[in-house]
Amino acid sequence: MAEFWDEEAPRTRAPVPTGDAKAKHPRNRPAPAVPEPAPPEGSSVPLFDEGVAQQFAQLLAAGLSQTQATRYIVPSLRGQVLDRVAAKWANSRLVLDAVTALNAGAWHQLSDDQRISIALTQHRADCAYFLYTHRLEDASAEEMAKIEMAREVLEKFTQGAIDPTDPLAAFARAAKEIMAGALGPTPAQLAGATVDYREAPQLGRVPEDDVLN
Numbered sequence: 001m002a003e004f005w006d007e008e009a010p011r012t013r014a015p016v017p018t019g020d021a022k023a024k025h026p027r028n029r030p031a032p033a034v035p036e037p038a039p040p041e042g043s044s045v046p047l048f049d050e051g052v053a054q055q056f057a058q059l060l061a062a063g064l065s066q067t068q069a070t071r072y073i074v075p076s077l078r079g080q081v082l083d084r085v086a087a088k089w090a091n092s093r094l095v096l097d098a099v100t101a102l103n104a105g106a107w108h109q110l111s112d113d114q115r116i117s118i119a120l121t122q123h124r125a126d127c128a129y130f131l132y133t134h135r136l137e138d139a140s141a142e143e144m145a146k147i148e149m150a151r152e153v154l155e156k157f158t159q160g161a162i163d164p165t166d167p168l169a170a171f172a173r174a175a176k177e178i179m180a181g182a183l184g185p186t187p188a189q190l191a192g193a194t195v196d197y198r199e200a201p202q203l204g205r206v207p208e209d210d211v212l213n
Contacts, residue, residue, distance in 0.1 A: 046074065053094035057102055061122065063129025066090040127153045 046052055052073065059069035070086035071077055077085060089095060100106050103118055110118070127150035134143055 048089060048092065048094065050094055050098070053089075053092065054098045054101075056089055057095055057098035060090075060099070061102055061125060063122075063125035063127075124153060124157055126150075 056069050059072055066086045067082060070089060071082060130146060131150040134147055139147055
């Protein structure tokens with residue numbers, strides 16, 4: 001071991017570089033910059049202003065992903081350039097302001113009802129866009145499951161399907177049947193109403209005389 005480390009030999013250290021020598025040291029040199037991928041020839045990215053940001057936010061609300069929304073605005077973008085532009089746009093302050101305007105307020109300042117309504121509307125938009133852009137003959141097994149889920153969500157929404165176990169749903173069914181009569185409810189209508197007061201006990205049973213008088 002003496003040939004590698006001699007306790008009696010004087011210990012010397014390389015001088016610590018300072019000033020210009022420190023800046024020129026290989027460990028202190030900045031890493032070479034990675035050039036941004038060049039856009040495809042003949043393509044141009046528009047100036048990202050409030051108008052483009054509003055369109056981008058509207059496309060997101062319509063169910064498109066940030067990449068799909070970016071390519072919708074600039075169809076010629078591809079690959080890494082598309083991904084980088086999409087990420088940059090999606091995280092811009094202009095888009096955040098545009099989304100806030102669409103939602104009529106910042107997310108954390110909205111009421112619970114407003115947030116739920118926005119979330120459900122966005123979910124239906126996502127389902128609609130997925131269903132619109134995927135064809136059965138080309139769909140994989142995983143995509144088929146999503147297609148079926150999206151179809152069920154949209155059909156229930158368009159048909160006004162209501163959860164039968166929901167007390168408010170029971171009231172809604174009764175109200176729709178009563179309002180269907182132009183001259184008001186008849187005893188036959190009341191007898192045939194599908195409201196189940198076991199589902200909506202807070203409504204109570206309303207005597208026919210009280211309703212008709």
